[in-house]
Amino acid sequence: MGEITYQSFALINPADFLPLLNSSVTRTHLIEHPTFDERAVREWVxxxxxxxxxxxxxxxxxxxxxxxxxxxxxxxxxxxxxxxIVLAEKHWGFGIAVFRELMAWARELGHTTVLIHFLHTRREYRFLQKLAKAVYPTEMLGSKFTTYELAVD
Known part of the structure; x- marks a missing residue:
């Protein structure tokens, strides 16, 4: 497996995010939104x-x-x-490692509970169900989600 690093958005050229944010595969897992152009991606960053x-x-x-x-x-x-967590399809295998890093950040930042929302079209994740204090449906911005409420230990 490759080496994962986490960098400030300030160090990334905003245009470098365009292939990820506009990927039809990635977009199937996100709330529906217009495709990004260079102006929109600069505002997003x-x-x-x-x-x-x-x-x-x-x-x-x-x-x-x-x-x-x-x-x-x-x-x-x-x-x-x-x-x-939003990863390009080529890098989906890194999702659990990124998740573990986020949970470490949550501990470092002093959180006791965090949520993770998956669009209702995504399959349920057994490992998250085992970790979750609760799993429930939610609706945000007109889209339905499965929400996992996770204790940060």
Whole structure:
């Protein structure tokens, strides 16, 4: 398996995110949104940098063997801290390692509980079901999700 590093969005050229954010495969797992152009991706990166500066949050680009593989983070949304992991299809095998890193960040940041939301079209994850305090359906921005509520130990 390759070497994973986590880099500030400030170190990544915003245009480098375009193939990931506009990938039809990646988009099937995300809330429906318009495709990104260079202006929109610069605004998106700026927004993620603001989230990264917020108390209790951390957002990073995921780099595997020097190649941008996606992004991840702990974000504050709708009154709770949530985990986000978005990886290019080529790098999906790194998801559990990224998840473990996010849980370590959650401990470091002092969180006791975090949520992770998967679009309802995604399969349920047994390893998350075993870890979760609760699993329940949610709706956000007109989309349905399976939400896993995880204790941070």
């Amino acid at each position: 700026s927004g993620k940098l603001s989230v990264d500066n917020a108390r209790g949050c951390r957002v990073r680009a995921v780099v595997v063997d020097g190649e941008l593989a996606g992004w991840c983070g702990i974000q504050y949304e709708s009154g709770a801290y949530e985990l986000a």
